[in-house]
Amino acid sequence: MPDSQSQQIIEARWSRATLDEAIGSGSLDQVLRWIGTTPSTAAAAGAGADADHVSTTEACDILIDRAGEPLVIRGICSALSKPVKSRDDFFTACAGLDCIVSYLPLATLRLYRPGIEILAASTEESPPRVSLPSLTSRAKDAVKFIDFPELAWAPKHKFDFMGERSLSERVHTAQQMGPHAKDLLGWFADVNWPPRSGCIKQLARFPEVAVDPIKEIIPENRNDPEWLMHLLEFVEQHVSIGVLWEQLEPELVLLASSEAEDEENRDLTETAQRLLGQLNEWKREQGGNE
Secondary structure (H helix, E strand, O other), X not given: OOHHHHHHHHHOEEXXXXXXXXXXXXXXXXXXXXXXXXXXXXXXXXXXXXXXXXXXXXXHHXXXXXXXXXXXXXXXXXXXXXXXXXXXXXXXXXXXXXXXXXXXXXXXXXXXXXXXXXXXXXXXXXXXXXXXXXXXXXXXXXXXXXXXXXXXXXXXXXXXXXXXXXXXXXXXXXXXXXXHHHHHHHHHHOOOOOHHHHHHHHHOOOHHHHHHHHHHXXXXXXXXXXXXXXXXXXXXHHOOOOHHHHHOHXXXXXHHOOOOOOHHHHHHHHHHHHHHHHHHXXXXXXXXXX
């Protein structure tokens, strides 16, 4: 193993004794800074490598498990409450909010509200090469999640992790998911957008509510073949062939008969034709069963 890689793995692990000492002192800034600044590749390589040491992932799990302890609450709230004047400060706060606090059950999360609220109100200028407004937005999302325990919403920005969590924990029926469907479908447009996979996961729980919004989106966005392709892929993978596909037949015909001017449009046309073929096969099977 190259020396640089070995060094990364060493840096990606802390001794369990040192971690316990930090927790016992109620001062977690160094722990959170280590979590926030360790590259994910190094963290993965260091995981489970030594029984006497912990990786950043294991440290997060320990802090989450002990999040109800007063010293852990004090240490993380202190880190969230401090002014963000440097990149280290930024990544320390990110680790506390994104890696620990955002995963806590609501009852425990409420214990961290004072620290989260201070971070949410931060107005300092961003340190070099990081975005403090992005971090404060995530803190505001956490405050909203705490203060409105019945509220569910689709992600409003690229790092709105609490939005997905609100849907996962607070939406239990298709009727409840319906109002969020079009906003969730909006995140399908770009595979690089962080909320995309979570939005697919949430909408796949009640895929029937996606059909009407997809019918609206297709004719209004013919100039965005990538987005439309992703919508058809969702239909093919998550919506059962049958009546719901029949509802989409006019839109599939529209796309299948379009002139393909470039590769993206050709792929979209071919996908629509394939779905139409599957729908027609289903219709023939239904006719044969009558």
